[in-house]
């Protein structure tokens with residue numbers, strides 16, 4: 103038996119467990135995150151990494167049983183503690199893992215576990231885990247963004263199916279996805295939130311077309327989707343007819359709570375630190391700002407753990423998902439802005455146009471592209487103003 107002195111020198115069991123867990127995660131990442139995937143992770147500008155890198159990374163996580171750490175173990179989750187999930191996410195981010203196109207894993211899967219029928223769970227959950235099904239989100243319309251209840255895409259019940267007509271816009275990855283979850287109007291209620299229905303739609307349905315929308319940088323990430331007499335089986339409805347608002351609200355909670363996870367912000371902060379350290383002699387004030395942002399990020403990590411200890415937000419908690427999205431996106435943006443400022447004139451988008459080239463110019467251009475790209479995060483999944491409204495309404499009600 104070890105002497106009392108030797109016992110006292112041993113770290114407590116949870117710390118030993120943590121060290122062993124980290125060793126296991128790092129061993130996996132060192133094998134599975136090949137240089138091509140890390141490069142795709144570093145180059146990510148939009149909502150997700152290059153789609154082929156996403157597919158490969160998804161497969162590797164699935165094969166290891168680690169694709170859905172936040173799901174209940176019975177449905178394919180890992181059974182990790184909150185702290186283990188946190189460490190795993192942070193290790194993935196700091197090792198430049200690709201950001202997955204994962205509306206299925208992050209939002210729809212947990213929603214179906216809570217609200218789907220047994221048939222829907224059997225049919226869709228395994229295909230989400232394996233990566234066979236990629237899901238896009240059909241909420242926004244040309245006349246319905248922040249004012250989501252203004253949705254006018256209409257579904258008419260005809261026997262055992264709905265006939266859907268209308269259009270969805272800004273649909274990220276509709277050109278990659280084979281399925282869409284959407285809300286459509288089935289009735290005109292007294293309140294506009296009434297009369298909406300939540301449907302699961304196959305993207306290869308006759309009458310459904312996807313039309314690309316190019317971003318400002320010429321990239322193709324989102325689309326407009328048109329429905330022309332698209333038939334959707336009644337069995338593909340989640341929740342009751344005309345009660346889709348309840349389902350959509352839960353979906354939004356799930357999406358917002360992991361929209362900009364602390365681990366991704368930590369990755370951005372590391373990039374900022376590299377840029378700031380490089381110019382610290384000339385710009386000492388940037389160091390102070392970096393330190394301030396790091397303190398905010400430490401607090402954000404704790405807030406994330408406290409708000410979602412199971413990995414998923416509590417259905418009764420209206421404020422936490424909006425707060426996490428608001429704090430995460432705005433902190434991420436301020437860090438990206440600091441990085442661009444540290445890069446100084448090299449981050450000026452116009453340098454390439456005036457014929458200047460070189461490693462510093464290329465790096466600066468990448469920094470500026472990221473700075474501009476993260477501006478979108480405070481628009482999608484509900485703008486910052488929308489989150490502030492949700493928080494204020496929920497607190498005033500409370």
Ligand SMILES: Cc1cc2nc3c(=O)[nH]c(=O)nc-3n(C[C@H](O)[C@H](O)[C@H](O)COP(=O)(O)OP(=O)(O)OC[C@H]3O[C@@H](n4cnc5c(N)ncnc54)[C@H](O)[C@@H]3O)c2cc1C
Nearest residue numbers: 239240241242247248272273274478481482483484485487
């Ligand atoms: C990169 C990206 C990806 C996206 N992907 C998807 C997707 O996959 N699926 C999908 O369904 N949608 C998607 N969207 C759409 C996104 O959800 C909407 O853009 C968002 O909800 C805002 O709607 P809007 O663009 O119509 O702006 P508007 O609603 O017209 O808002 C314009 C401005 O007015 C402000 N505003 C509006 N109402 C209020 C109010 N009541 N109080 C205070 N301020 C207000 C907003 O905050 C915003 O600043 C995506 C958007 C982006 C940028």
